Amino acid sequence: MKSNKFYSRIAAGLEAMNIEYQEYMIDQLQDYLKFLKEENKKYNLTALDEPDEIITKHFFDSLSFLSKFNLKQEKFIDIGTGAGFPGMVIKIFKPGLDMILLDSLAKRVNFLKKLSTRLGLKKLEVVHARAEDLARDKIYREGFDWVVARAVAPVNTLSEYTLPLVRLNGKAVFFKGPGYKEELQEAQNALAILGGRLKDTIKVKVPDLKGERYLVLIEKDSSTPEKYPRRAGIPKKRPL
Numbered sequence: 361m362k363s364n365k366f367y368s369r370i371a372a373g374l375e376a377m378n379i380e381y382q383e384y385m386i387d388q389l390q391d392y393l394k395f396l397k398e399e400n401k402k403y404n405l406t407a408l409d410e411p412d413e414i415i416t417k418h419f420f421d422s423l424s425f426l427s428k429f430n431l432k433q434e435k436f437i438d439i440g441t442g443a444g445f446p447g448m449v450i451k452i453f454k455p456g457l458d459m460i461l462l463d464s465l466a467k468r469v470n471f472l473k474k475l476s477t478r479l480g481l482k483k484l485e486v487v488h489a490r491a492e493d494l495a496r497d498k499i500y501r502e503g504f505d506w507v508v509a510r511a512v513a514p515v516n517t518l519s520e521y522t523l524p525l526v527r528l529n530g531k532a533v534f535f536k537g538p539g540y541k542e543e544l545q546e547a548q549n550a551l552a553i554l555g556g557r558l559k560d561t562i563k564v565k566v567p568d569l570k571g572e573r574y575l576v577l578i579e580k581d582s583s584t585p586e587k588y589p590r591r592a593g594i595p596k597k598r599p600l
């Protein structure tokens with residue numbers, strides 16, 4: 361519904377990022393905003409509460425991914441998705457993706473399940489687990505074309521959460537601020553052990569956002585040894 365308050369702002373952001381869309385997708389995003397605001401009062405799902413801030417810092421930041429990567433019908437997982445960023449937003453604009461949203465916190469998982477039903481999304485699974493445990497499950501291990509994460513952990517720890525889930529020649533993409541360079545320095549050992557290789561760091565322009573944003577692209581060029589990830593909690597406590 362174009363008359364809705366935030367429609368034109370969202371449309372302008374999508375156009376600035378060169379992202380193709382249909383009107384119903386913006387309607388879904390507005391419904392997401394409404395439901396997030398309602399549920400956030402009860403469950404503290406995200407620190408941001410002001411709609412314009414949610415649009416810029418959560419929606420547009422998540423969508424910056426689609427301004428750089430052209431996705432087909434591929435298998436995708438968002439690790440530590442929280443209230444659905446970036447995975448839920450990407451799914452709305454790429455409904456053909458086979459998407460899993462993973463988080464270890466039940467209240468966020470429950471919110472996303474309700475939102476998925478409300479929006480009528482298909483090929484979307486919301487999973488309540490820790491990344492370290494999911495990667496030990498044969499169904500998921502090395503099963504994804506794309507593994508993404510935003511605001512979950514530094515690159516060394518994050519590599520152990522994500523790379524065991526990436527299929528050979530698949531990709532992990534981390535949403536980062538300008539501190540990514542130091543994090544990459546400290547992650548060289550982790551990447552080498554886990555079978556990842558830094559392919560690119562891509563600066564993205566997020567409409568209306570002050571501050572620099574980057575997508576760190578890692579490619580998986582060899583299989584992750586069986587012993588990784590280590591048991592839940594260890595990758596954070598003792599990064600490789």
Ligand SMILES: C[S@@+](CC[C@H](N)C(=O)[O-])C[C@H]1O[C@@H](n2cnc3c(N)ncnc32)[C@H](O)[C@@H]1O
Nearest residue numbers: 440441442445463464465489490491510511512
């Ligand atoms: C700071 S929030 C970021 C949420 C979202 N990605 C965003 O950018 O708004 C980090 C989230 O990661 C989840 N998380 C942290 N470690 C995790 C792990 N090992 N496995 C699964 N989820 C994890 C937390 O429960 C939390 O919801």
